[in-house]
Each structure stands twice: as C-alpha cells, then as structure tokens.
C-alpha cells in the first residue's frame with residue numbers, strides 16, 4: 001500500500017508548523033477559520049484569524065491580529081504596502097499562506113486597536 005502525500009497535506013503540515021512557531025515565539029494563536037470573532041468596522045468585516053496572547057507590559061493582550069489584507073479591507077486603503085505605518089504595539093512577523101501567490105510569505109500582523117486607530121487618523 002502506498003501513501004500519497006498531496007500538496008494539501010504539505011500545506012496543512014506547514015501551516016501547523018507555522019502555528020506552533022507563532023505560539024512559541026510570539027504567543028500568537030491561530031484561530032480555526034470561522035471560529036474567531038467577526039471584526040467589523042463601518043461596512044467592512046473580516047474573520048479573526050489570529051489572537052495575541054502576549055503580555056506587552058499590562059497583562060494578557062487578547063486582541064485579534066489582522067493581516068495586511070484584512071487591515072486594508074477594514075481601512076479601505078489599498079494604495080499602501082503598510083496599512084498601519086506606525087503601530088503602537090509592534091507588528092508580529094508571521095509566515096502566512098498567500099493564496100494569490102500560491103505560496104508562503106512573511107507578513108506582518110497588526111493589532112486590531114492599531115487598525116482602528118489608523119482609521120480614526122484617516123477620518124480625522
């Protein structure tokens with residue numbers, strides 16, 4: 001009997017490695033899709049994919065973390081590689097599956113509070 005390893009298996013394995021790594025290095029936890037909170041700002045909404053369990057000096061954080069694409073969806077600003085140029089809490093670098101590139105790349109995760117602060121800045 002042979003065991004076929006599919007690309008999906010490899011991706012799933014690597015996603016699990018990333019999740020493990022993110023937890024050990026950054027205390028960032030991956031949410032099962034659809035299991036996280038819905039983050040809504042104005043008319044836009046995204047699923048929570050990552051949650052921060054780090055302590056930034058004032059107890060357990062617990063904030064949702066957003067990918068740049070998610071942050072752009074909420075801010076409505078697509079013209080910038082850096083949707084949150086000056087986050088109050090440093091962005092967390094995590095390898096992520098990019099469906100557009102069909103591969104993995106390192107991306108920043110932003111705290112929800114920094115994304116909402118950015119929107120308030122833009123809206124004056």
Ligand SMILES: [Zn+2]
Pocket residue numbers: 052053054056061062063089111
């Ligand atoms: Zn945090």
